[in-house]
Amino acid sequence: MADVVLKNVRKSFGRARVIHGVDLDVKDGEFLVFVGPSGCGKSTLLRLIAGLEDITSGDLFIGGQRVNDLAPAKRGIAMVFQSYALYPHMSVYDNMAFGLELAKSSKAQIDAKVREAARMLQIENLLDRKPRQLSGGQRQRVAIGRAIVRDPKVFLFDEPLSNLDAALRVQTRIEIAKLHTDTRATMIYVTHDQVEAMTLADRIVVLNAGRIEQVGTPLELYHRPANLFVAGFLGSPQMNFITCVVSHVGSDGVQVQLPNAGMITVPVSSDGVRVGETVTLGIRPDHVKVSAQGTLTGRIELVEELGENHLLYVDFGKDRHLTIREPGDARHGIGQEVSLSLAPESCHLFKDSGEALPLIAPTGTPMARSPSPATSAA
Numbered sequence: 001m002a003d004v005v006l007k008n009v010r011k012s013f014g015r016a017r018v019i020h021g022v023d024l025d026v027k028d029g030e031f032l033v034f035v036g037p038s039g040c041g042k043s044t045l046l047r048l049i050a051g052l053e054d055i056t057s058g059d060l061f062i063g064g065q066r067v068n069d070l071a072p073a074k075r076g077i078a079m080v081f082q083s084y085a086l087y088p089h090m091s092v093y094d095n096m097a098f099g100l101e102l103a104k105s106s107k108a109q110i111d112a113k114v115r116e117a118a119r120m121l122q123i124e125n126l127l128d129r130k131p132r133q134l135s136g137g138q139r140q141r142v143a144i145g146r147a148i149v150r151d152p153k154v155f156l157f158d159e160p161l162s163n164l165d166a167a168l169r170v171q172t173r174i175e176i177a178k179l180h181t182d183t184r185a186t187m188i189y190v191t192h193d194q195v196e197a198m199t200l201a202d203r204i205v206v207l208n209a210g211r212i213e214q215v216g217t218p219l220e221l222y223h224r225p226a227n228l229f230v231a232g233f234l235g236s237p238q239m240n241f242i243t244c245v246v247s248h249v250g251s252d253g254v255q256v257q258l259p260n261a262g263m264i265t266v267p268v269s270s271d272g273v274r275v276g277e278t279v280t281l282g283i284r285p286d287h288v289k290v291s292a293q294g295t296l297t298g299r300i301e302l303v304e305e306l307g308e309n310h311l312l313y314v315d316f317g318k319d320r321h322l323t324i325r326e327p328g329d330a331r332h333g334i335g336q337e338v339s340l341s342l343a344p345e346s347c348h349l350f351k352d353s354g355e356a357l358p359l360i361a362p363t364g365t366p367m368a369r370s371p372s373p374a375t376s377a378a
Ligand SMILES: Nc1ncnc2c1ncn2[C@@H]1O[C@H](COP(=O)(O)OP(=O)(O)OP(=O)(O)O)[C@@H](O)[C@H]1O
Pocket: 013, 016, 018, 036, 037, 038, 039, 040, 041, 042, 043, 044, 045, 192
C-alpha cells in the first residue's frame, strides 16, 4: 500500500501540452476517481502514474519514492484496462500466473495467489478456460485477478467497465468496491460514468483541459461545486443555469432579479459582489418545485416519464428553459402553465469568472464551496 503524490506534473506530446501542472495527493488506501470530458487528460494522467508515458516535468512519488525514472514493472502498480489485454492462447490460470512467473515466484506461491484471487472474484471454475470461452464480465474479472496476484501497492483502472452491458457493469462495479474494502489498496480509477464515480470514489478529481477543477468527496462536489464547470459536469440531468442581475447585497446573502420574474435571496457571501452585476444562478432539477405561488412561471414543453420519477422541461420565455425532476406520481402535462419555486438554500451563484460564491454558514460566516484544494486531504 502506498500514497501517490504528483507535484506540478506536466505532459506534452510534441508541441501539444496536455497536462498543465497537476498537484495531487492520493492517500494510502484511498479510492480516487478521475472524471472529466473526453480528451481532458484522464488516461494520460493515469498512464503517467503507471510509467507508460514519460513525465515532461514535475515529480511523481509512489510510497514516498520518486519514480519518474523507474520502469513501470518496478513501481509496484498494476493496471486494468478497458480492453482486458489477456493473452488469448493462455488459460485463465496462466494469464493470472504469467506476471508472477516472470517475477520468478515459486510454483507453490503462484498457485496459492492465483487460487486466492480466483476465490475473491468467484472465477475458480473458469481457471482452465481460454479467454475466448469467457463472457466480457468474466474476462474483466480475470484481468482484475491478474492485477490482484501481483499484490500491487496501487491499482490503476482505465475505464474497466466500459465494454460491459448495464447489468454486468453494476455487478463488476460492486466487485471492485469489495476488492477495495478487502485489500484497502490505493486505487486510481478513470471513468466517464458518473454513477461509477459517485459510488466508488472516496474522492473525485474533476479534470478539464489538462487541469484540475476541483477535488472532493462525491457529495462535496455535488452539493458544493467550486465553479460553473464542476456544477454543470456532475449531475444528471444537468444543473439548471439562469443568468440574472444582482439587485441587493446584504449579510443574509445576495438578492438577484430573475428574468421575467421575482427576486430571490441566495444565502451566499456577498464579498466582492456589486449591485447590477450579472451572475449565474444554478439550481438542480430536484430543487425546483411546481407550486401555487412560485417565483417563476413557465409552460411545460415536454414530459419524460421515467417510472419512479419524471422530468418536466419548462420554457419560461425568450427561449429560456428549466428541467425539473418530479416524483412519478405527480401529474403535469405538456402545454400546462406552471408556477415554479426555487429553494433559495439549494441555489448556487456563480460570478462572471465561473467561480462559485461561498455559502453562508448558519452562524453567518462564509463556507467555502470548494472543500479542498487539489493537494489537501479530504
Ligand atoms: N500519444 C499521444 N500523442 C499525441 N497526443 C495524445 C497522445 N495521447 C493522448 N493525446 C492527446 O492528449 C489529450 C488527452 O488525452 P487522454 O486520452 O488523456 O484524454 P481522456 O480524458 O482520457 O479522454 P477520453 O475520455 O476520450 O478517453 C487528447 O487531446 C489526446 O488527443
